[in-house]
Amino acid sequence: MKGRTLSSPISPKGLIRRITGLMLIPALLLSLGSSATASAPDTALPFVLKQVGPGVYAAIDSPSGKSGSNAGFVIGDDGVLVIDSFFNPDAARALVSEIRKLTPKPIRYVVNTHYHVDHVGGDNVLRDAGAIIIAHRNERAWVRTDNLHLFGDRLTPERKAMVETLALPDVTTTRGLTIWLGSREILIRPALGHTGGDLMVSVPDAKVLFCGDILWRHVSPNIIDGNVAEWIKTTEGLTNAEDAAETAFVPGHGNVAAVKDVTEFAAYLRDLRALVQAERASGITGDALIKAALPKFSKQHGDWGAFSYFAPLELGFMDQELAGTKRVPAPVADD
Numbered sequence: 001m002k003g004r005t006l007s008s009p010i011s012p013k014g015l016i017r018r019i020t021g022l023m024l025i026p027a028l029l030l031s032l033g034s035s036a037t038a039s040a041p042d043t044a045l046p047f048v049l050k051q052v053g054p055g056v057y058a059a060i061d062s063p064s065g066k067s068g069s070n071a072g073f074v075i076g077d078d079g080v081l082v083i084d085s086f087f088n089p090d091a092a093r094a095l096v097s098e099i100r101k102l103t104p105k106p107i108r109y110v111v112n113t114h115y116h117v118d119h120v121g122g123d124n125v126l127r128d129a130g131a132i133i134i135a136h137r138n139e140r141a142w143v144r145t146d147n148l149h150l151f152g153d154r155l156t157p158e159r160k161a162m163v164e165t166l167a168l169p170d171v172t173t174t175r176g177l178t179i180w181l182g183s184r185e186i187l188i189r190p191a192l193g194h195t196g197g198d199l200m201v202s203v204p205d206a207k208v209l210f211c212g213d214i215l216w217r218h219v220s221p222n223i224i225d226g227n228v229a230e231w232i233k234t235t236e237g238l239t240n241a242e243d244a245a246e247t248a249f250v251p252g253h254g255n256v257a258a259v260k261d262v263t264e265f266a267a268y269l270r271d272l273r274a275l276v277q278a279e280r281a282s283g284i285t286g287d288a289l290i291k292a293a294l295p296k297f298s299k300q301h302g303d304w305g306a307f308s309y310f311a312p313l314e315l316g317f318m319d320q321e322l323a324g325t326k327r328v329p330a331p332v333a334d335d
């Protein structure tokens, strides 16, 4: 809605306040079987560190998916807040050491944008480094259980053990909260569409919004837990905010984004829905629908990363959503 800002649904100041997912891409699946060394030199970092504002950094996953997802951090007056911890704990260790090169301030918090293992795999590393883990209330309920089904037939005893020992968050919220790093304000807000338990993190003074998997930049999204109708509304809220043009959007997957990339992602979701609606209107559903719609979808967005892996799944999930049969993780009762 025009006039609102990303900074606040209440104050008319700016998008960052109005911030209202599993990525198991093939690259991550490859990384599941490998392990980087903790002592890797800088040139072999499993992510690229990009400064997106004063004291605000995005850690963008390597092209081969060594980290499993993006992460980031904010340096405030008296401490550091980290956003997400990757899939790979070694990548989280590398992030801690990069933070240590920039500041001696304590790592006080890590905010999980959602429960998927590719974003919380290094939480224990950050906890050991001193961080309090903050997450959506549903994340705490889902992190050690719902992550199992994301692996599908790739679930091994080792991966099961890894999921069942993921850190449980220390602080949970359903409505969002504000963290003060001295004078630096960090806003944490729930967002609908990807899992039903997502948080976005904004840094109003730097006009940076960490979106988690609410945003995928030119990478096909994993909608296994998603609700596309809600997701489209959320992306529209982002693009319509009055400070959207000046905002740096850090997606869960893909490079640092501008508002035009959010618009393109919203178009991807709308095209997915329209395509599946049209096929259903012509009387086909299920596997036949996926087969019929895939070439058309490929013409629209076939150049997106991981498209060949995720697009058939997306068409199937969209069909289920429109049929009212889609399974999504069950939310826990509100506080």
Ligand SMILES: [Zn+2]
Binding pocket: 021, 022, 023, 069, 116, 118, 119, 213, 252, 253
């Ligand atoms: Zn992800």
